[in-house]
Amino acid sequence: MARASIEVRDLVVRYGSVVAVRGVTFTVAAGEHLTLLGPSGCGKTTTLRAIAGLEKPTAGEIRIGGAPVFSSSSPAVNIPAERRGLSMVFQSYAIWPHMSVFDNVAYGLRVRKRPEAEVTTRVREALDLVQLGELGTRSASKLSGGQQQRVALARAFVFSPSVLLFDEPLSNLDAKLRAEMRVELKELQRRLDITSVYVTHDLEEALAISDRIVVMRDGVIEQIGSPAEIYDRPRNTFVADFVGSANLIRGRRRTDLERDGLVVIQTHGGALVHGTAPGRAAGDEVLMAIRTVRLRLERARPATPFNVWPARIRQRVFQGDFTQYHVDWDGRVLIVRVAAPDPLAEGDEVFVSADPRYCVLLEE
Ligand code: ADP
Ligand code: MG
Numbered sequence: 522m523a524r525a526s527i528e529v530r531d532l533v534v535r536y537g538s539v540v541a542v543r544g545v546t547f548t549v550a551a552g553e554h555l556t557l558l559g560p561s562g563c564g565k566t567t568t569l570r571a572i573a574g575l576e577k578p579t580a581g582e583i584r585i586g587g588a589p590v591f592s593s594s595s596p597a598v599n600i601p602a603e604r605r606g607l608s609m610v611f612q613s614y615a616i617w618p619h620m621s622v623f624d625n626v627a628y629g630l631r632v633r634k635r636p637e638a639e640v641t642t643r644v645r646e647a648l649d650l651v652q653l654g655e656l657g658t659r660s661a662s663k664l665s666g667g668q669q670q671r672v673a674l675a676r677a678f679v680f681s682p683s684v685l686l687f688d689e690p691l692s693n694l695d696a697k698l699r700a701e702m703r704v705e706l707k708e709l710q711r712r713l714d715i716t717s718v719y720v721t722h723d724l725e726e727a728l729a730i731s732d733r734i735v736v737m738r739d740g741v742i743e744q745i746g747s748p749a750e751i752y753d754r755p756r757n758t759f760v761a762d763f764v765g766s767a768n769l770i771r772g773r774r775r776t777d778l779e780r781d782g783l784v785v786i787q788t789h790g791g792a793l794v795h796g797t798a799p800g801r802a803a804g805d806e807v808l809m810a811i812r813t814v815r816l817r818l819e820r821a822r823p824a825t826p827f828n829v830w831p832a833r834i835r836q837r838v839f840q841g842d843f844t845q846y847h848v849d850w851d852g853r854v855l856i857v858r859v860a861a862p863d864p865l866a867e868g869d870e871v872f873v874s875a876d877p878r879y880c881v882l883l884e885e
Contacts, residue, residue: 524551524715525586525606525683527572532581534567541567543740544581549718551586554710556719558727558751559737560763565720568737569686572718573609574602586683608682612689616672618662622653625661626675647675650712667698671705678713687719691726703729724764728752736760753812753878754799757885761810768816768855769883770794770809784882790851795827796880808883813858815879818846818865822872828880832873834865848873 527549534542542564549555557565570576572583574590577599583591585607590600616625626647630640648654651671656664661672670690677685691699691706707730710717721727727734728748736743736751736759744756755761758769772786772794779785784798786809796809823829835854836847844864846857850873857873865871 523586523681523683526551526584527684527716527718528582528584529568529572530582530584532568532571532583533579534564534571534576535579541740542571542578545737545740545742547735547742547745549716551716552714554717554719554730554732556721556727556731556734557737558721558724558734558764559743561722563737564740565722565737566688569609569688569718569720572684573607573686574600574605575609606683607686608677608680608684609686609688610673610677610690612692616661616669616676618660620661621657622648622659622661622664622672623657625672626679629676630679643679643681644675647679650678650709651675666694667702667705670694670702674706674709678715683715685713685715685717687717689721689723692721692723699723699726706730736763738763750799753815754797754881755810755883756800757883758808758810761881761883766813766856766858767810768813770811770880772807772809774805774807783877786882788851790853792830792851793827794875794880795877796882797878798882800882800884808885810881810883811875811879813845813856814843814860815875816855816857817874818848818857818859819872819874820865820869823874825874828877829872829874832871834867834869834871837864837867839864 530546532542532545545568557568559565567576571578578591580593582589585605589598590605592598623644626644627640630643648657651674653668653671691702694702703726719730731748733745733747734751735745738759744751744760751764755764761767770788772788775785775787783795786794786807794809830850832848832850834846835849838845843858843860846859848855848857855873
């Protein structure tokens with residue numbers, strides 16, 4: 522299958538008076554897996570449908586494989602959906618229960634009057650890719666939810682698209698199955714080796730399956746980066762909050778103490794926090810974000826030169842996979858998540874510390 526790049530430039534989509542997408546620009550490299558992540562209503566589906574040709578943008582430009590498929594400037598271009606070489610997988614994957622697995626996947630090819638020999642070859646390939654090769658003759662109604670979702674996937678790439686578009690394909694599945702399908706999807710993406718754009722509001726899904734993530738809010742892009750960048754170097758409070766749980770620490774910038782590329786803030790309680798500033802540094806009064814899992818708790822003072830502070834365990838909440846500690850620190854409470862089994866007790870005097878790499882100065 523050929524892989525195509527995608528370029529979206531200054532995309533605007535209106536529905537009457539509602540501006541769903543307000544000037545969005547990003548690119549997807551050939552073979553890359555990009556995810557649009559954000560809360561409901563932020564414009565993810567609209568952006569995806571504009572790429573697919575199912576929604577006519579108000580302004581902007583979209584290129585697939587270098588060739589414009591939409592452009593609002595002259596000469597205006599709007600290539601119809603069926604000629605863009607894309608396939609889309611939706612949340613409601615609506616397979617036909619009265620048909621066999623094979624016929625479900627073959628349907629689109631037969632509608633397009635492909636020769637039956639080609640249909641057979643392509644459907645077999647597609648079913649093998651989703652590991653349903655053995656189940657071709659089975660009635661689709663006799664499949665589990667996860668298997669039905671795989672039929673829907675096979676149906677999407679049986680056309681050998683150059684790009685696959687996914688719109689929350691797992692959100693109808695229960696949590697356990699969703700976690701399994703996430704891993705399967707990642708494996709499938711690797712086997713197919715084609716460009717994909719994936720839409721979800723589910724953070725874990727986005728972190729697990731993406732090469733890069735575009736975080737959206739209210740029709741605009743808040744940040745673009747690798748999963749690790751989005752998680753550990755959020756640009757602003759929105760990304761810090763939406764992408765997992767973070768402590769936000771307010772303080773005053775102490776540029777007089779800064780060296781070695783680190784920034785320093787002083788909290789109102791007097792603590793000095795060393796960190797990094799990935800984005801444009803803000804003013805005098807600033808906010809720093811530290812993920813709850815990046816803070817460390819120890820009984821003995823660690824031998825690191827900075828970002829070690831005395832603290833006291835106020836509350837311990839056992840959560841199974843981790844324990845959440847509420848820690849009195851600098852006149853406020855910090856949340857710390859620890860996976861280690863050795864429990865600290867409420868009331869314990871401890872040291873809380875943080876690697877400056879994980880203390881991130883926010884832009885707003
Ligand atoms: P998401 O997929 O991120 O949940 P959408 O792209 O579906 O968001 O929607 C973005 C905004 O556009 C929302 O405010 C939504 O209500 C509005 N919207 C989406 N589709 C339509 C439509 N067909 N008509 C009018 N408004 C729409
Ligand atoms: Mg949507």
